[in-house]
Amino acid sequence: MVVRGRRWWAAGAAAVVVAGVAVVAVALASRGGGVDDLPPAVRAQLAISARDALEGGADPVQRPDVGRQACAVRVLGADPEGITSADQARTVYVDAWCAWIDTEVQTESAIPEAVRLTDPPVAESPGDGSLYGPDIERIFPERLQDAVFDGGDPDEMDTRLRERIAERRRT
Structure with a gap:
């Protein structure tokens, strides 16, 4: 009789664990966290717009006075959400890898950026250290925050x- 009671207890504990895992999985799935589902042509055009803005000095923190930049970007998403053409975007959220070229020492950075497609464009990046997490939450929509941390x-x-650096050096 004692063995039978232990089996029921073990089965009940297993059911609680399975239910807990299911609740966590649903909560994580509802949080989102992927990149926006954009048409490939829209994603490509937004990448060019964001890249050109960053290379043109849209982010003053990146010190455009030092020299020319070459950037590669991964588009995470755009605002407003659900755009179907690049000209509808007001802000492009990217993972940007940039390098200073034509300088004595080539320096590089990899940082998420929110590029506002204003005239002139303006970009905002998170601060360092303890500012990073709170700035990501402030700058990026919740639906894209996991993608920012994913990298x-x-x-x-x-x-x-490397391909963009070679292109920029030829021009």
């Missing part, structure tokens, strides 16, 4: 940055 594929971004 994407570093090998792909490095390859794209």
Whole structure:
């Protein structure tokens, strides 16, 4: 009789664990966290717009007075959400890898940016250290925050940055 009671207790505990895992999974799924589902042509045009804005000095923190930049970007999303053409975007959220070129020492950065497509464009990036997390929450919509922390594929971004550096050096 004692063995039977332990089996019921173990089955009940297992059911509670399974239910808890299901609740956590649903909560995480409802949070979102991926990149926006944009048409490929829209994503490509937004990448060019954001890249050109960053290379043109849209983010004053990135010190455009130092030299020319080459940037590769991964588009995370755009506002307003659900756009179907690039000209509808007011803000593009990107993971930006940039390098200073034509300088004595080539320096590089990898940082998420919110690029506002105003005239002139303005970009905002999170602060360092203890400011980083709160700034991500302030700058990026909740639906994109997990993608910001994910960082994407570093090998792909490095390859794209090397290609962009070569392009910029030819011009």
